[in-house]
Amino acid sequence: MSRLKSIIKKTGARGQFYKYIKYPEVPLSFNDIYVITKIEDRLDLLANQFYNDESLWWIISIANPGLVKRDSFFVPGGIQLRIPADTQSIIDDFNRLNS
Secondary structure (H helix, E strand, C coil), X not given: CCCCCCEEEEEECCEEEEEECCCCCCCCCCCCEEEECCCCCEHHHHHHHHHCXXXXXXXXXXXXCCCCCCCCCXXXXXXXXXXXXXXXXXXXXXXXXXX
16 A cells, blocks of 8 residues: 555445545553654654554554654654554554445
8 A cells, every 4th residue: 555545446346446544543542652753764664663564654643643744754853753552453443444
């Protein structure tokens, strides 16, 4: 899935169609990690560092509304980002919303 893609291609009885991706709310948790970013930080690299999976960049993005631009992996240096700890429940919610 492209990082900028906001639609999912589906196939139904009437052929192919597109559906907007819905992202779940990411509740605060005492287990969340907070980091101060450096200029060279990127969402995919942070996801790889904390989750061992760069494709989970979107979890960090939606957990930090207003701090991360939707059109870039890069984050400004010197800001505090929340890294959600419970990725499995977030992924489950994402799959439920988009099934």
